[in-house]
Amino acid sequence: MxxxxxxxxxxxxxxxxxxxxxxxxxxxxxxxxxxxxxxxxxxxxxxxxxxxxxxxxxxxxxxxxxxxxxxxxxxxxxxxxxxxxxxxxxxxxxxxxxxxxxxxxxxxxxxxxxxxxxxxxxxxxxxxxxxxxxxxxxxxxxxxxxxxxxxxxxxxxxxxxxxxxxxxxxxxxxxxxxxxxxxxxxxxxxxxxxxxxxxxxxxxxFDFEKYKQFEKNTDFEMKKFLYYGAINTKKGIMELLDAFEEFQKDKEVELLIAGKIYDDVKDLFEKKVTECEKIRYIGSLEYSEMMYTLRDVHTIIVPSVWMENYPNTVLEGLALKILVIGSDRGGIPEMLSDNRGYTFDVTNKIDMIDKFNRAYMLTPTEYKDITDSNQKYTVNNNxxxxxxxxxxxxxxxxxx
CATH class of the missing domain: 3.40.50.2000 (Glycogen Phosphorylase B;)
Incomplete structure (x- = not known):
């Protein structure tokens, strides 16, 4: 043909x-x-x-x-x-x-x-x-x-x-x-x-070949949550910071943020990051740097306010045995259906914190069961x- x-x-x-x-x-x-x-x-x-x-x-x-x-x-x-x-x-x-x-x-x-x-x-x-x-x-x-x-x-x-x-x-x-x-x-x-x-x-x-050398070593002592992508209003970054700031109290957890900062959130974003010691902006990373960062990440968060289609960050997390949680908008819920992850209402801080807690409270065995199953599903489906x-x-x- x-x-x-x-x-x-x-x-x-x-x-x-x-x-x-x-x-x-x-x-x-x-x-x-x-x-x-x-x-x-x-x-x-x-x-x-x-x-x-x-x-x-x-x-x-x-x-x-x-x-x-x-x-x-x-x-x-x-x-x-x-x-x-x-x-x-x-x-x-x-x-x-x-x-x-x-x-x-x-x-x-x-x-x-x-x-x-x-x-x-x-x-x-x-x-x-x-x-x-x-x-x-x-x-x-x-x-x-x-x-x-x-x-x-x-x-x-x-x-x-x-x-x-x-x-x-x-x-x-x-x-x-x-x-x-x-x-x-x-x-x-x-x-x-x-x-x-x-x-x-x-x-x-999804190109699984380029991830063959990836070695996952999840840190369950200091759990790392990660957002990576464009840092702007429609990606839900400010909603994420507000919810995480309350969630992180009295917990062994930190939020890493990677990506380009846009003008619509720049001042408020930088203010929020400086106010919470458990939130770290790690810059715009090259591919090799991101792969290194992902090795010990516990949870990827995709808090989009706008309607995402089929975000690669979700697909990447599923394929690399990293837990993924995201907003209930666009294509994210279908990607995380059948217990592959958790979704939240990005306009509801209480719901976001609840899903952060669910991820945080998973035992290593529960976490492994979910992420192993996710990788098998993704390898087959994508x-x-x-x-x-x-x-x-x-x-x-x-x-x-």
Whole structure:
């Protein structure tokens, strides 16, 4: 089967990691794959990402000026890019096209693929929420644009209203061009279906090979809780600090925090950290440094206020035999269901403290039983082979 994958970037973040894994899995199973990207950081003459290896990259800088013109309904189709893309797609003649993130030139790409069999992976809530969070200003969960007056409730400025208008037009164009979608989490799939997307859930794969040398040595004397990721409002960092500050009293426990600090919480975050000696900010860590830190971590906390899709921090914790607790929003509850972890209401400090206590009070035997079982589940459910079998079954049914 000839499968074309289109994504904005080759190397950037989680979406790109998943895209490259998919390409590898498909090729390993005998399929011909071409990955088309618009990555300005990759040269057209790159030694690895070239046509000989199944890559076709068009370096294209993201332009805020062009996005503003799009908001005014001007120059929405990049005709030069359209000509290059349609020529290459027709030359490859794919049986099916798999689209991922398309934020650079969505109108152009959707125009190119509209007459081909195609599906798209929706990796976050931006398909149904112009802010991408599905959270209203009062902190409550929103079920998507079909259940909310976005301009009235969340359009707090003219700039936002213009942004929402462009988002609405992009989505309408998307739905005209693509009829089927997949999502890594059941919750996002459910929300997308409610908002008019024909969506199927296929969980992300996980690269277990790079963790083979990881040695777990949980510290049960001074229990280390860990948050790692973006340090900002939507990640629930301030709710975490407030709850932990009360929870830690008279306990042998500390909270480690790693990641980039954003301006929306910077001052208050730094104040909170200095006020509690059992909370330590350990900086933005490189991969090797994070692996070293995770060795003796007792519990990973994922306190997201916004609707996470299928967070890699949860998947990583399950795979590495680390207990995970997180908010009851987005895809986190399904990942921690069947006694794989604990979830809490991130707007309820008492509930958060209760779940912290449950984790803290586990005996080493109870802890081992849970984390051993979690690793077995994750290895089975999120292997690349399992992802491939689910994806190809979906594609074959789709084509037929």
């Amino acid at each position: 000839k499968i074309l994958i289109i994504n904005d970037y080759i190397v950037y973040g989680g979406t790109e990691v998943q895209t490259l894994r998919e390409k590898k899995a498909l090729e390993n199973n005998g399929h011909e794959v071409l990955l088309i990207t618009l990555d300005e950081k990759i040269s057209e003459k790159d030694n690895v990402y070239n046509e000989g290896n199944g890559f076709f990259n068009i370096p294209l800088m993201y332009s805020s000026i062009r996005r503003n013109l799009n908001r005014m309904n001007l120059l929405r189709i990049n005709h030069r890019l359209y000509d290059v893309l349609i020529s290459r797609v027709k030359k490859f003649a794919p049986d099916v096209i798999h689209l991922n993130n398309l934020n650079k030139e969505p109108f152009t790409v959707y125009s190119v693929i509209k007459d081909f069999k195609s599906f798209q992976t929706l990796r976050d809530y931006s398909a149904i929420c112009p802010l991408g969070t599905c959270i209203k200003p009062d902190g409550s969960i929103c079920c998507g644009y079909q259940y909310n007056n976005c301009n009235k409730v969340c359009g707090s400025s003219l700039a936002r209203k213009l942004r929402f208008s462009l988002w609405k037009d992009i989505n309408a164009y998307r739905k005209e061009s693509i009829k089927k979608y997949i999502s890594p989490s059941k919750k996002l799939s459910e929300f997308c279906i409610q908002n008019g997307y024909n969506t199927t859930c296929i969980n992300n794969s 292997s690349l082979d399992k992802y491939y079998s689910r994806l190809i079954a979906y594609v074959e049914e789709f084509i037929l």
